[in-house]
Amino acid sequence: MRIRLGYVSTALSLWEASPARALTFTRYKQLSASEREEKLMAVTGENIFNTLRMVSYNIAHGIQVYRLSSSIAPLSTHPEVNWDFITPFRKEWQELGELIRRHKMRVSFHPNQYTLFTSPREEVTKNAIIDMDYHYRMLEAMGVEKEGVLNIHVGGAYGDKVQSLERFHKNIQSLPSHIKEVTTLENDDKTYTTEETLSVCQKEGIRLVFDYHHHMANLSEEPLDTLLPKVFRTWEGRSLKPKIHVSSPKSEKMYRAHADFVDLDFVMPLLSLLRSMNADVDFMVEAKAKDMACLKLVEDISRIRGVKRVGGAEIEWK
Numbered sequence: 063m064r065i066r067l068g069y070v071s072t073a074l075s076l077w078e079a080s081p082a083r084a085l086t087f088t089r090y091k092q093l094s095a096s097e098r099e100e101k102l103m104a105v106t107g108e109n110i111f112n113t114l115r116m117v118s119y120n121i122a123h124g125i126q127v128y129r130l131s132s133s134i135a136p137l138s139t140h141p142e143v144n145w146d147f148i149t150p151f152r153k154e155w156q157e158l159g160e161l162i163r164r165h166k167m168r169v170s171f172h173p174n175q176y177t178l179f180t181s182p183r184e185e186v187t188k189n190a191i192i193d194m195d196y197h198y199r200m201l202e203a204m205g206v207e208k209e210g211v212l213n214i215h216v217g218g219a220y221g222d223k224v225q226s227l228e229r230f231h232k233n234i235q236s237l238p239s240h241i242k243e244v245t246t247l248e249n250d251d252k253t254y255t256t257e258e259t260l261s262v263c264q265k266e267g268i269r270l271v272f273d274y275h276h277h278m279a280n281l282s283e284e285p286l287d288t289l290l291p292k293v294f295r296t297w298e299g300r301s302l303k304p305k306i307h308v309s310s311p312k313s314e315k316m317y318r319a320h321a322d323f324v325d326l327d328f329v330m331p332l333l334s335l336l337r338s339m340n341a342d343v344d345f346m347v348e349a350k351a352k353d354m355a356c357l358k359l360v361e362d363i364s365r366i367r368g369v370k371r372v373g374g375a376e377i378e379w380k
Contacts, residue, residue: 063337065363066303067345067375068127068168069356073119081113082133087140099145102137106147109134110154117161124374125356127168127305127344132197139189139196148203159204168302168344169204170211170246171197178217179233180226187233198241209301213246213271216254216262223253227262234266246271248307250280251318256289257282260296269296273307274332275348279318287335294341304341308332308359309348322350326362333363337379 072080085105090098113134120128135147148155162169177193178186194212201207219226234242247263248271249256256270256277263270270293282289297304310328312319324347336343349355356375364371369379 063340063379064342064372065336065345065377065379066126066168066373067347067356067360067377068120068125068129069347069349069353070129070172071116071131071352073116073353074351075353076115076119079112079115081109081116081131083109083112083136084133085136087137087143090137090143102143102145102147103150106135106151107154109136110151110158114154114158114161117158117167119353120167121161121165123353123357124376125353126166126373126375127346129170129172129346130200132171132173134200135196139192148199152203155200155203156205159206162204162206163209168209169201169206170213170305170346171200172213173197175215177214179237180217180220180230181233182220182229187236190233191237194237194241194245198244201244207240207244211244211246211269211271211302211305212241213248215248215250216259219253223258227258230262231265242266242268246305248273249276251276252280255280255282256286256293257284260289260293263296264292269300269302269304271305271307271346273348274329275307275309275311275318275320278328279311286332287338290335291339294339303344305344305346306332307346307348320348320350323355324349324359324362326359329359333366333379 083105085101093101137143138147173193177190179190181187197212201210216230246269247259249259260270272293294304308324308329309320310325311317312321347356347359360375363369363377369377372378
C-alpha cells in the first residue's frame with residue numbers, strides 16, 4: 063500500500079505567499095475603468111506568482127498532491143465584471159502547468175459551498191455552472207484538465223432529501239459533459255452521508271472523494287469496510303488513484319471543525335482498513351496548519367512499525 067499526501071492551497075511555511083488575495087466588488091466599483099483593469103491584473107498576477115511559489119515548494123518537499131486556490135482570479139464570475147483572466151497570463155498559466163506535469167503533481171480545485179445543483183432556484187444552478195466553467199478554464203489554461211478534478215458537494219436538502227436529489231440529477235445535466243467528466247463529489251458532515259453520496263455518484267458516473275472526518279461526523283448505515291470498496295470502484299477505469307480527505311476534530315465539543323494538525327489515533331482505523339485492502343490512495347490533508355500538518359502526518363505515519371517513508375510526502379506500508 064502506498065499513500066501520497068498533500069495539502070490545501072497555501073504553504074504556511076512560505077512568507078507572504080497567499081494565492082488568494084482578494085479584490086471585492088465594492089472596492090472594484092470605487093475605481094476608475096483604467097484602475098479596475100490595473101487592479102485586476104495586479105492581484106491576479108500576484109496570486110499566480112504565489113501559486114508558482116507553492117508548486118515550487120511542493121516540488122522541493124516531494125509533495126505531489128495539491129489543491130489549488132479557487133480565488134486566484136478575483137471577480138472572474140461576477141456578472142458585472144466577467145473579465146478575461148487567461149489571455150494576459152497565458153505564459154504564466156502554461157509555466158504552472160508545465161511544472162505540474164513534469165513533476166507528476168496531482169492538482170484539484172474545490173469550488174465553494176454555493177456551487178451546488180440541488181437548489182430549487184434556477185439562478186443558483188446557472189451560477190454553479192458559471193463557477194465550474196471558471197475552474198475548468200484554469201485547469202485548461204495549465205493544460206492539466208485531463209488530470210485535475212473539480213470537487214463539490216451534493217448540496218443542501220432544503221427540507222426534503224428525496225426531492226433535492228431528484229433536482230441534483232436533473233440540474234447536473236446542464237453541466238457541459240467535459241466539465242462533468244472532471245467533477246467529483248464528496249460526502250459531507252451534516253447532510254449527505256457517504257452511502258447517499260455514493261448512490262448519486264453511481265447513477266451519474268461521477269467519482270467519489272471520500273472524506274473520513276465527514277464520514278465519522280455523519281455516519282452511514284453501511285459499515286466502512288464494505289462501503290469503501292464501492293467508493294473505490296467509482297475510480298475504476300480512470301487514470302487517478304482514489305482520493306481521501308483526512309482531518310481530525312478540533313475537540314469533542316467542536317467535532318466537525320478541523321484541528322490544526324491531524325491526530326494519528328483518529329485516522330488509524332482508516333489506515334488499518336486501507337492496509338487490509340492493500341489500497342494505493344492519495345490523501346488530501348485538510349488541517350488548519352496546511353503544509354506543516356501534511357508533513358507532520360507523513361512523519362507520524364512513518365513511525366508505525368512496517369511503514370517506510372519513500373518520498374517527501376509518500377509512505378509505503380507492506
